Amino acid sequence: MILKKVAALFLTAGLAVGLAGCGDDGAKNTAPAAEAxxxxxxxxxxxxxxxxxxxxxxxxxxxxxxxxxxxxxxxxxxxxxxxxxxxxxxxxxxxxxxxxxxxxxxxxxxxxxxxxxxPIGIYSKTLKTPTDIAEGGSVAIPNDPTNGSRALLLLEHAGLIKLAADAPFLKSPADIVDNPKKLRFIEVEAAQLPRSLEDVALAVINCNFALGAGLNPIKDAIAIEAKDSPxxxxxxxxxxxxxxxxxxxxxxxxxxxxxxxxxxxxxxxxxxxxx
Structure with missing residues (x-):
């Protein structure tokens, strides 16, 4: 009887060790998945x-x-x-x-x-087309070189200005050679351009900031960059x-x-x- 009890104890201990071993293996098997x-x-x-x-x-x-x-x-x-x-x-x-x-x-x-x-677009609170802008009107454009250049190209395409033929790849207001309406250009941080609409006649706004301000480039822009933009x-x-x-x-x-x-x-x- 005593021998049977001892054997049972050893068997129970063996099972416990075996189960613990299985538990360890399970932990080891799941660890790589977590690390992966x-x-x-x-x-x-x-x-x-x-x-x-x-x-x-x-x-x-x-x-x-x-x-x-x-x-x-x-x-x-x-x-x-x-x-x-x-x-x-x-x-x-x-x-x-x-x-x-x-x-x-x-x-x-x-x-x-x-x-x-x-596509970058031209927006206005009051005008229906870019050419409706009055003489001496103010235009807000991005203040970083690449998007500022992009804005000036769009304004040129809209018929408001003419840029120098020999202007560098990145244009600035200094490269404007013809400004018949004597427009004033205000360089603004791109994220602030939607807010500038309250203070300027036109603002050239990057698409992501226009969307973030609730403006739909297709419906709300009065001029927009061509779809083949680089x-x-x-x-x-x-x-x-x-x-x-x-x-x-x-x-x-x-x-x-x-x-x-x-x-x-x-x-x-x-x-x-x-x-």
Whole structure:
């Protein structure tokens, strides 16, 4: 009888050890899966970048990539944060702006993939067409070189000014050679341009800030950039890091057929997919 009790105790202890061992194996088996999840931080403008991140987050999660979307309201911090490692990527700018900013600040960043064109537009609280502006009227344009240049080209196309034929790639108000209505140009931080509409006759506003202010570029702009614009918004990454698997997953998600359909249906032509 005693022998049977001893045997039973040994058997129970053996089962306990065995079960504990199974528990350890289970923990070891689940650990790699947890470690396999990669987190990427992507800097975006609230609209449309924030919208796109919400759409692709579930897709990336299925590939083991956790997406953290960080919203910025300016055009400076997202590139600085990318360069210093606070972000893994950003989506808010076109390549000419990125190249100019990187050169000025000595940053090593590059384009991963173009995603959409966001046409820049001319807006007004009072005018129906740009040529309705009175002599001496004020026009607000972005104060950064690339978008300021882009705005001046649009104003030239609208018939308000003429730029020097030999002007550099990045134009400024100094390159205006004909200004028949003696318009006054006010350079404003891009994010503040929608607010400037209260104080100026015309404002040339980037698409993302127009959308963020409740303006529809297709319906509300009185003139808009052509759809064949070379200023496609890109995903930017640090130089040489574009091959990281998690960034390749981001690239695939943002250029999928599902996202193309989302852009076309949600923005109704105010954003144009490049893929």
């Amino acid at each position: 999840v990669k987190t990427i931080k992507v800097g975006v403008s609230p609209v449309p970048g924030g919208d796109l991140m919400k759409e692709i987050a579930p897709v990336l999660a299925k590939e083991g990539v956790k997406l953290e979307s960080i919203e910025f309201s300016d055009y400076i911090q997202p590139n600085l944060a990318l360069a210093d490692g606070s972000l893994d990527a950003n989506l808010f700018q076109h390549k000419p702006y990125m190249d100019d900013f990187a050169k000025e600040h000595n940053l090593k960043i590059e384009s991963l993939v173009p995603v959409f064109i966001a 200023y496609a918004n890109i995903v930017a990454v640090r130089t040489g890091e574009g091959t990281r698997p998690e960034l390749q997953a981001l690239k695939r998600a943002l250029t999928s057929a599902e996202i193309k359909k989302f852009i076309e249906e949600k923005y109704q032509g105010s954003l144009i997919p490049t893929f």
